[in-house]
Amino acid sequence: MPQFDRAWWKEAVVYQIYPRSFNDSNGDGVGDIPGIVEKLDYLDELGVDVVWLNPVYESPGVDNGYDIADYRSINERYGTMADWEELLAGLHERDMRLIMDLVVNHTSDEHEWFQRSRSSPDSEYRDYYIWREGRSLGEAGVSAAEFDPADYHLPEGVYELPPNDWESFFGGSAWTYDEETGEWYLHLFDEKQPDLNWQNEKVREAIYEMMEWWLQKGIDGFRMDVINLISKPEGLPNGEDSDAIVRGADQFVNGPNVHEYISEMHDRVISDYDAMTVGEMAEVSVEEAKKFGEDGMSMVFNFDHLRLDFGPEGGRWSKGEWTLDELRDTLTEWQKGLEGDGWNSLHFNNHDEPRMVSRFGNDEEYRRESAKLLATLLLTLKGTPFMYQGEEIGMQNYPFESLTEVRDVDTLNNVRVARQSGRLESEEEVLDLVQYRSRDNARTPMQWHDDEHAGFTEGDPWMPVNPNYTEVNVAAARRDERSVRRYYRHLLSARDEHDVFVYGDYVLHTTDHDRVWAYSRVTPDAELFVVLNVSSATTTYAPPANVVGEAEFLVGNYNTPLGRINDTLDLRPWEARVYLLDEPVTA
Numbered sequence: 236m237p238q239f240d241r242a243w244w245k246e247a248v249v250y251q252i253y254p255r256s257f258n259d260s261n262g263d264g265v266g267d268i269p270g271i272v273e274k275l276d277y278l279d280e281l282g283v284d285v286v287w288l289n290p291v292y293e294s295p296g297v298d299n300g301y302d303i304a305d306y307r308s309i310n311e312r313y314g315t316m317a318d319w320e321e322l323l324a325g326l327h328e329r330d331m332r333l334i335m336d337l338v339v340n341h342t343s344d345e346h347e348w349f350q351r352s353r354s355s356p357d358s359e360y361r362d363y364y365i366w367r368e369g370r371s372l373g374e375a376g377v378s379a380a381e382f383d384p385a386d387y388h389l390p391e392g393v394y395e396l397p398p399n400d401w402e403s404f405f406g407g408s409a410w411t412y413d414e415e416t417g418e419w420y421l422h423l424f425d426e427k428q429p430d431l432n433w434q435n436e437k438v439r440e441a442i443y444e445m446m447e448w449w450l451q452k453g454i455d456g457f458r459m460d461v462i463n464l465i466s467k468p469e470g471l472p473n474g475e476d477s478d479a480i481v482r483g484a485d486q487f488v489n490g491p492n493v494h495e496y497i498s499e500m501h502d503r504v505i506s507d508y509d510a511m512t513v514g515e516m517a518e519v520s521v522e523e524a525k526k527f528g529e530d531g532m533s534m535v536f537n538f539d540h541l542r543l544d545f546g547p548e549g550g551r552w553s554k555g556e557w558t559l560d561e562l563r564d565t566l567t568e569w570q571k572g573l574e575g576d577g578w579n580s581l582h583f584n585n586h587d588e589p590r591m592v593s594r595f596g597n598d599e600e601y602r603r604e605s606a607k608l609l610a611t612l613l614l615t616l617k618g619t620p621f622m623y624q625g626e627e628i629g630m631q632n633y634p635f636e637s638l639t640e641v642r643d644v645d646t647l648n649n650v651r652v653a654r655q656s657g658r659l660e661s662e663e664e665v666l667d668l669v670q671y672r673s674r675d676n677a678r679t680p681m682q683w684h685d686d687e688h689a690g691f692t693e694g695d696p697w698m699p700v701n702p703n704y705t706e707v708n709v710a711a712a713r714r715d716e717r718s719v720r721r722y723y724r725h726l727l728s729a730r731d732e733h734d735v736f737v738y739g740d741y742v743l744h745t746t747d748h749d750r751v752w753a754y755s756r757v758t759p760d761a762e763l764f765v766v767l768n769v770s771s772a773t774t775t776y777a778p779p780a781n782v783v784g785e786a787e788f789l790v791g792n793y794n795t796p797l798g799r800i801n802d803t804l805d806l807r808p809w810e811a812r813v814y815l816l817d818e819p820v821t822a
């Protein structure tokens with residue numbers, strides 16, 4: 236038996252639950268924790284190992300829980316601490332684990348720390364956040380004619396600019412003027428999400444204590460929200476890179492002390508537990524990811540592959556075309572880059588992204604086939620796969636017909652800013668982009684069956700349900716032998732059975748085929764051969780000579796009765812096949 240550098244979180248498949256949209260147990264239209272408890276057997280049967288729960292803490296809910304007002308209590312919308320404990324116990328009883336969302340780049344402005352901080356420049360909490368004086372127009376080199384106080388929501392009589400030119404990820408300046416004390420505070424997200432000051436040791440201590448408190452309650456790790464934004468450079472200099480994802484990102488992404496903070500967090504808290512940590516990184520290179528590994532992080536989320544469809548101007552808020560070449564190159568770079576020296580996370584969906592089948596698949600003619608192909612990719616690349624609720628039934632984007640159907644603060648703010656600047660003009664353009672990009676595509680309620688509101692709630696759902704729920708739902712998937720869900724179950728159990736899914740090295744076979752992506756996963760005593768036709772056309776592909784021959788057909792999304800890999804493969808639209816070879820043949 237080969238010796239692998241084993242870890243439970245390498246062998247696990249994570250299932251992400253966005254509690255607001257998963258299952259509502261009390262009819263108020265919002266999903267809740269008892270609703271999740273009702274579905275524990277469902278998760279167990281699916282075959283996932285870990286649940287990542289999006290924030291359920293006390294929060295005013297401006298960013299659906301990513302604005303935390305109290306880190307140690309459960310938002311009553313979602314239930315009680317006792318409900319949460321039942322959830323944890325229920326998962327553990329079924330041999331599943333729980334990781335919680337750790338949101339410590341910022342808090343809610345309703346957090347007690349911020350309330351105290353904003354009360355006076357002399358407050359002992361002032362320095363928990365990032366407060367600065369504004370700049371005069373002269374200092375910023377802006378003429379009075381160019382200056383519009385409305386851009387900064389300034390009260391009458393105040394004519395100054397924010398301390399620097401950084402922009403919020405949700406559109407507009409990253410600073411808000413506080414009338415009470417005449418200073419500005421930094422918020423890289425909504426103005427109701429002020430950034431914590433990590434330079435302040437007291438802040439770090441308070442966070443470590445809170446993390447310890449949750450670990451003591453028995454959780455199995457953390458998903459760390461935008462964790463590489465926590466260190467801001469001395470002097471908060473203006474952004475220098477006009478191509479940055481938002482103005483200033485070149486200054487605050489992977490800031491100067493970020494590794495010091497993460498390794499301190501690891502030494503102080505995480506290292507005492509067999510915990511899994513995954514750091515969400517606004518932007519991160521392979522080299523940087525390795526350093527986070529050295530700091531003690533299990534893995535990071537990078538988003539390189541989820542940027543391939545950004546337009547040339549306007550970044551995320553414009554549309555571009557992705558190509559197979561780019562997708563394959565990007566994921567291959569990460570596969571190879573972290574080989575032997577780090578660990579990948581794998582993901583195509585989450586609560587911030589449009590649905591993968593609408594984005595990388597063909598959600599019209601080949602919804603089912605392309606969802607399965609993407610599942611194959613997710614579960615056969617090397618790394619820890621993260622599924623997102625609804626992915627297992629091939630849920631797709633929502634056909635927004637009006638902005639009144641949008642709830643997401645990010646979408647609404649960015650649309651407002653793009654309209655103000657004239658970048659988006661017609662209603663049609665706006666809706667087209669919202670349909671394609673909005674985070675709300677991922678947040679429509681989970682589709683359980685074909686009754687009213689897809690069985691998500693007995694009340695009025697907080698978000699509209701996708702009208703395709705009559706066909707795309709869990710109950711229908713259970714009845715259907717060819718469902719996406721069956722396919723996931725099949726792949727998940729194959730993954731449990733064969734180490735090569737987890738520990739095999741990735742070897743790419745097709746470097747420049749414009750439809751086919753073929754690769755092997757190789758250990759000293761086994762090999763998986765994966766071939767994917769990433770297109771809606773029929774394609775022929777000749778695999779490398781040494782994989783041709785006898786092989787066990789493990790999983791595929793079409794009928795393929797062969798016990799061998801032929802020298803020519805005729806692949807149907809979005810066809811995916813996974814073969815197991817008796818022994819490794821690819822070096």
Ligand code: NOJ
Pocket residue numbers: 298301338424460461515586587
């Ligand atoms: C990333 C989270 O995934 C997203 O939902 C949230 O809006 C931002 N971080 C801010 O916390």
